[in-house]
Amino acid sequence: MTYRIPYLKVVGSGGEDMLTTWGSKLIGVKITDRRDGVSDEAIFMFTRKRPYMAIPGEGAPYTVHVGWSARAAAITGFYTFQRAHIFGEPRKGQQLHLICRGADFIDQMKRVDSQHFDKENGNSTLGEVFANLFKGNGQVQVHPDIAKRAVPGGYLLRWNQSVIDFATQLAEENGGVVKPLDGRILILKRGSGESASGQALPTIQMPFDENYSFDFELEPRFEYQKVSASYLDTDKGTLEREEKSGGSGKAGDALPHPAQSKDAAKALAEAAAQEWGQFTGQGLFTKAGDPGAVAGAPVQCTGFGTPIDETKWEATVVTHDIVPNVGWTTSVETETMA
Incomplete structure (x- = not known):
């Protein structure tokens, strides 16, 4: 295997280069992109030695750039600090993990309330319902196949539910999923391999490489x-x-x-x-760092043989593990597509 050193840049709230600030204490960055209803996550991992590093305040913002070169670096996301995990073992020493979330407005959507939706108050379609439901909570984009659906029975009631719980239930009942992302709310069509705008997501190419692990389970489709x-x-x-x-x-x-x-x-x-x-099969594949890999995209496997190559896979979780000045791998958790 040929090792390549990735380009990594983390920018703090004041525009400072956090890799310079953190120095050699930073041992890794883990970025997780999920398809279903959970904010994306970034974890900054450090060795913990005296003098101990200060814990940032809640909501401290970070922007992460990663790629195989500075010129081709992609912005993988904007994150805010949520909590710290501190642990240690006698032989391995101590570590500090700063766990950050990709959407800093999620707590606003957990407040319980009641609300009704019908044609008289401007809610004839599910697209209009989602737009009004998340009004004031960021930009909303709904997959066209879901947005155009008429409100079932002409009336919907949210009764003593949070915004996010009601939206998740409504999306699931109509073959969709809710995904908070960078201050936006995306309503995706489950199993479509498409973005919230209805455009096909770039296929994640997963060629067989004996230097990278894979693990899958596949059973006959339930009829x-x-x-x-x-x-x-x-x-x-x-x-x-x-x-x-x-x-x-x-x-x-x-x-x-x-x-x-x-x-x-x-x-x-x-x-x-x-x-x-x-839900008739699951897989976990690892490859060299892929900045274009996103959750919800179709996955094309080649070189793994039957039946893996012939199966239509969809990425449910994409995880990037970056070790500064060492390497970068991308792991893709998959399910079979309908």
């Missing part, structure tokens, strides 16, 4: 006959069902909780059927 969700038909006064059929198997499933409308029941059944088709 369902139908998935159904119930709703109360207020005109008939009866509990009706919407079904999603399409699998060739004999098994079926009935979702336990009734939806509030026929449209909502249909969306729930479709989302559940899609999820069943996705």
Whole structure:
């Protein structure tokens, strides 16, 4: 394996070069990009020796640049300090980890409240619901396939829920996921391999290399006959069902909780059927540092043989491990795509 030294720059709140400030105490940086509902994370890792390094104040901002050269460096994210992890072992010594989060407004969205959404107050589609739900909490971008959907039954109620919990539930019921990113809220379409704007994300190329590890589990895709969700038909006064059929198997499933409308029941059944088709395999692949690798992107494996190469993979978690003046690896956790 040919070792390459990555370019790494961390900028503090005053524009200072933190690598100069931290010096040789910095032993590594771990950056994690997740697809589902969790803010991205950066961890700065240090050796801990006297005099002990000061802990930054909560919310202290950092900007991370990483690449294989200064000219080609990519901004991987903006992060704010959240907490410190200090530990030690007799043989390995002590370490300090500064754990930073990619979205500094997430706490604002945990406040519990109630709210209703209907056509009369400007909420005819899910795109309008998400825009009004996150008003004042950063820019919102919703995948077009989700944004254009009509509000199920013409009415939605958020009752004693936080903004983030209600949004997560609504997204999941419609085949989406909520992702906070750099002061923005993205509503992604699960399993699409697309950005929130509906554009195809660049495929992560994962060639086999005996110098890098991989680990995967794959089982035959579960074949369902139908998935159904119930709703109360207020005109008939009866509990009706919407079904999603399409699998060739004999098994079926009935979702336990009734939806509030026929449209909502249909969306729930479709989302559940899609999820069943996705979680049939998982993989973990490692490669040389890849600045273009992002969670949610499709992954193309080559050289691993059957059945890995023939399987459609989607990145769920992308982790960059950078050791200053030593090396940089990217690990990609994957699931099979529908």
